[in-house]
Amino acid sequence: MTRSILPVLTVVTVILAIWYAACIPVNAQWTRDQAARAGVELTLRDIVADTLGQQRPRLPAPHQVAQELWASTWVEETQGRRGIVNTGTLSNRSLIFHGWVTLSATLLGFAMGTAMGLVLAIGIVHNRAMDRSVMPWAIASQTIPILALAPMIIVVLNAVGITGLIPKAIIAAYLSFFPVVVGMVKGLRAPDAMQLDLLRTYNASGPETLLKLRLPASMPYLFASLKIGIAASLVGIIVAELPTGAVSGLGARLLAGSYFGQTLQIWSALFAAAIVAASLVGLVGLVQRITLRRMGMAT
Amino acid sequence: MSDAPTTTPVIEARGLDLVFETADGPVHALKDVDLTIRKGDFVSFIGPSGCGKTTFLRVIADLEHPTGGTVTVNGMTPEAARKARAYGYVFQAAGLYPWRTIGGNIRLPLEIMGYSRAEQAERVARVLELVELSGFAKKYPWQLSGGMQQRASIARALAFDADILLMDEPFGALDEIVRDRLNEELLRLWHRTEKTIGFVTHSIPEAVYLSTRIVVMSPRPGRITDVIESPLPRERPLDIRDTPEFIEVAHRVREGLREGHGREE
Numbered sequence: 001m002t003r004s005i006l007p008v009l010t011v012v013t014v015i016l017a018i019w020y021a022a023c024i025p026v027n028a029q030w031t032r033d034q035a036a037r038a039g040v041e042l043t044l045r046d047i048v049a050d051t052l053g054q055q056r057p058r059l060p061a062p063h064q065v066a067q068e069l070w071a072s073t074w075v076e077e078t079q080g081r082r083g084i085v086n087t088g089t090l091s092n093r094s095l096i097f098h099g100w101v102t103l104s105a106t107l108l109g110f111a112m113g114t115a116m117g118l119v120l121a122i123g124i125v126h127n128r129a130m131d132r133s134v135m136p137w138a139i140a141s142q143t144i145p146i147l148a149l150a151p152m153i154i155v156v157l158n159a160v161g162i163t164g165l166i167p168k169a170i171i172a173a174y175l176s177f178f179p180v181v182v183g184m185v186k187g188l189r190a191p192d193a194m195q196l197d198l199l200r201t202y203n204a205s206g207p208e209t210l211l212k213l214r215l216p217a218s219m220p221y222l223f224a225s226l227k228i229g230i231a232a233s234l235v236g237i238i239v240a241e242l243p244t245g246a247v248s249g250l251g252a253r254l255l256a257g258s259y260f261g262q263t264l265q266i267w268s269a270l271f272a273a274a275i276v277a278a279s280l281v282g283l284v285g286l287v288q289r290i291t292l293r294r295m296g297m298a299t
Numbered sequence: 300m301s302d303a304p305t306t307t308p309v310i311e312a313r314g315l316d317l318v319f320e321t322a323d324g325p326v327h328a329l330k331d332v333d334l335t336i337r338k339g340d341f342v343s344f345i346g347p348s349g350c351g352k353t354t355f356l357r358v359i360a361d362l363e364h365p366t367g368g369t370v371t372v373n374g375m376t377p378e379a380a381r382k383a384r385a386y387g388y389v390f391q392a393a394g395l396y397p398w399r400t401i402g403g404n405i406r407l408p409l410e411i412m413g414y415s416r417a418e419q420a421e422r423v424a425r426v427l428e429l430v431e432l433s434g435f436a437k438k439y440p441w442q443l444s445g446g447m448q449q450r451a452s453i454a455r456a457l458a459f460d461a462d463i464l465l466m467d468e469p470f471g472a473l474d475e476i477v478r479d480r481l482n483e484e485l486l487r488l489w490h491r492t493e494k495t496i497g498f499v500t501h502s503i504p505e506a507v508y509l510s511t512r513i514v515v516m517s518p519r520p521g522r523i524t525d526v527i528e529s530p531l532p533r534e535r536p537l538d539i540r541d542t543p544e545f546i547e548v549a550h551r552v553r554e555g556l557r558e559g560h561g562r563e564e
């Protein structure tokens with residue numbers, strides 16, 4: 001653990017340095033234009049200072065994003081007029097509120113997608129007809145750009161009276177079922193002929209074979225799939241929140257930010273999404289480690 | 300080769316044929332195999348690689364279907380015998396499930412066959428003692444040596460009440476010393492449990508030391524070339540391998556193998 005800290009810190013430092021360096025040329029144009037309008041001469045030092053502290057930079061500096069993140073989470077909730085401290089409910093201007101909206105939909109969509117993926121994979125492994133027919137459709141489903149599909153799903157479901165969490169979750173499930181199907185088909189087929197023959201000599205039934213051999217053997221594959229699936233689910237939710245006039249969720253914050261040219265809001269929402277994604281993948285990894293250790297398969 | 304009238308046949312093969320249809324044409328794995336295995340027999344199958352030893356064992360176990368002839372196991376078809384859980388099968392590799400402890404692996408057939416929890420625990424303890432692995436019930440397979448894993452897989456096949464034990468080169472991957480020990484253990488086990496054993500091996504001394512009958516096979520097509528009744532007593536200390544009787548039987552097996560090969564070339 002401690003041995004990996006130094007490399008990680010190095011990489012982070014390099015990224016921050018590149019980021020800061022990039023801010024200067026990207027934002028310098030605006031600084032020069034302002035100076036020209038005001039008729040003042042700028043030294044290099046002035047330009048650097050200004051490009052890293054603009055109100056609406058093209059590319060916000062890391063510390064600005066950090067400040068914005070802090071301000072739109074802790075500060076907003078504790079001190080804001082609409083924060084949880086003053087009103088008892090989360091502020092609709094805080095990233096905690098929007099993050100939770102996205103997270104809850106992500107989890108629901110992930111659960112739906114995983115369940116669907118598992119059912120399909122079990123079907124494919126046990127049923128010849130499904131084996132030949134389902135996979136091409138599953139692959140085809142993923143070749144359609146979700147960006148094109150999401151608004152249609154939302155509109156159609158709204159038309160039949162389904163609104164709120166469910167349409168978003170369906171889009172997330174649409175993305176997250178696929179890695180589960182692919183991984184679990186491989187995982188459920190992981191047992192070799194000998195392990196299957198052994199159960200045959202016990203005259204084990206299909207469900208017993210699934211429960212006692214195929215499912216345990218597929219666990220490493222399952223977790224690899226779940227990690228991809230939960231990240232895909234989050235992407236699905238954010239995409240679903242983008243174009244549909246949603247007023248809450250990290251996707252809505254992204255859209256509102258770009259609509260009003262609020263780069264800081266965009267970047268802080270992006271980072272919030274990245275933090276949520278990393279936490280979710282980390283959580284799956286933790287469950288994986290605990291599960292595999294309890295199965296005696298920890299590496 | 301005379302069948303003793305007093306003992307009942309447990310496995311009976313008549314005119315057995317098995318042809319595998321492969322991409323490069325048919326492979327005649329078994330041809331016209333006749334064999335009777337009686338209750339309490341310890342029958343070894345020996346022969347060069349590819350002569351159909353594994354295939355024959357798998358036919359008995361209903362893991363492979365003959366293309367001609369008949370087999371009966373306990374007077375039933377192999378399928379009926381399998382469904383009646385008439386035999387335990389020990390594969391060439393131990394094949395323990397890595398996510399189950401040794402105890403859990405031995406419990407696997409018991410769970411499937413619906414034994415009560417109390418009886419499962421009792422049987423696991425008993426067979427672990429039989430293969431001298433008491434105290435390893437909670438260990439995972441990777442914590443055991445190859446020989447210990449193989450013993451655990453034998454224990455797994457002994458845990459339920461099948462009176463036939465089919466073993467496909469169970470000690471093939473082990474060194475000579477471990478193998479000797481396990482051979483002794485297996486003989487003791489056979490005495491105690493009075494099972495009928497079908498045993499595939501590549502080793503002449505192993506076959507002679509263990510068996511009451513040795514079936515010599517030859518390849519392409521796989522067939523039986525000789526069946527040797529062992530004159531050795533049932534009680535066999537390891538040093539019986541230095542007696543003239545032992546050497547005599549081993550010699551006959553070697554001759555049988557050579558003859559099978561000679562006909563080939």
Ligand SMILES: Nc1ncnc2c1ncn2[C@@H]1O[C@H](COP(=O)(O)OP(=O)(O)OP(=O)(O)O)[C@@H](O)[C@H]1O
Binds near residue numbers: 328346348349355
């Ligand atoms: N599933 C299969 N499909 C096609 N051919 C097979 C199959 N199983 C076995 N064979 C062929 O049948 C023949 C007999 O194989 P078998 O495994 O019974 O030999 P064996 O005597 O057990 O050999 P070894 O001592 O190497 O284990 C071989 O030629 C083999 O290639």
Ligand SMILES: [Mg+2]
Binds near residue numbers: 352354467
């Ligand atoms: Mg073999």
